[in-house]
Amino acid sequence: MQKDRKLILIGDSAFAEVAHEYFTHDSPYEVVAFAVERAFLxxxxxxxxxxxxxxxxxxxxxxxxxxxxxxLVYTQLNRLRARLYRAAKEMGYRPASYVSPRAFVWRNVELGEHCFVFENNVIQPFVKIGANVVLWSGNHIGHHSAIAEHCFISSHVVVSGFCTVGAHCFFGVNATLGNNVTVGADCLLGAGATVVKDVPADTLVRGTLSDLSKPISARRFSKVPEAA
Incomplete structure (x- = not known):
């Protein structure tokens, strides 16, 4: 593959190492440098x-x-990645995306900028995905569903048809949404969570969602600053 675009990866953690591998061996981008905030260099x-x-x-x-x-991954419900994404854009750099050729992305999917879509994802017709979303490997995103910006969907997650996922959410491995479910912003679904009814914003879901009478704050659990 011809390398005709130069790329800077922000971060030097495990995800940056993985991103370097994918961009280097499976994209037209040539990684020329990594960048880290001075305090963390x-x-x-x-x-x-x-x-x-x-x-x-x-x-x-x-x-x-x-x-x-x-x-960067889902630190503070993806706020660190969102902040550095905005900072680099404000410097004048163009956001890059990676979409694996081994992912199934239907022709009318709307995919925002600065997304990373790993192999074996299935993204069905009429899906809308916002900017700065990570879809790790092996997920199913059902038809007519929408995932807002700054989300991280780990692996083998099922989002069924006509679902809506708010901004800054994290879905753990094997989490499942039934049809016509809305998940508010700032929600964290733990590994294996099965959700069959709507989830209000800022909720931590552990296991099968059956009772929201005592919701747990996902923002507090994820140490999101009050002003963020």
């Missing part, structure tokens, strides 16, 4: 590429010539 090189302070990025790599991907 612990090394100067990864995979033979420089790790530079994010604050110095425009001085070293011209925004007009480079794209970026913020390779």
């Amino acid at each position: 612990t090394r100067t090189e990864l995979f033979g590429k420089p790790v530079v302070p994010l604050e110095e990025l425009p001085e070293r790599y011209a925004p007009a010539d480079h794209s970026f991907y913020a390779a």
Whole structure:
């Protein structure tokens, strides 16, 4: 594959290493550097590429010539990834996406910018996915469903038809939504959670959802600052 686009990966954690592998071996992007906020900079090189302070990025790599991907997971219900995604855009860098050729994405799916779609995802007709969403491997996103921006869907999650997922949500492995379910913003569904009725915003769901009379705050559980 011809490498005709230069890419900077923001972050140097495990996800950044995985993103480097996918972009390098399965995309037209050439990873030229990693960037980390100066306060968290612990090394100067990864995979033979420089790790530079994010604050110095425009001085070293011209925004007009480079794209970026913020390779961070779901810390603080995806707020860290969202913040660095916005910061890089404000610097003038173009957001990149990766969509595996081994994912099934129907022709009329609406996919926002700065998304990462791993292999073996099935995204059915009329689905809408917002910006800055991660779909790890092996999920099913059913027809006419919508996932808002800044979400992280782990692996083997089932979102059935006509579902709506609010912004800043995290779904653990094997979580399942039945048909016509709405999940509000800032929700965290634990591994194996089965949800068959609507979930209000800022709710932590453990296991099968049967009683919301005593909801648990997902924001508090995920240590999201009050102002975020």
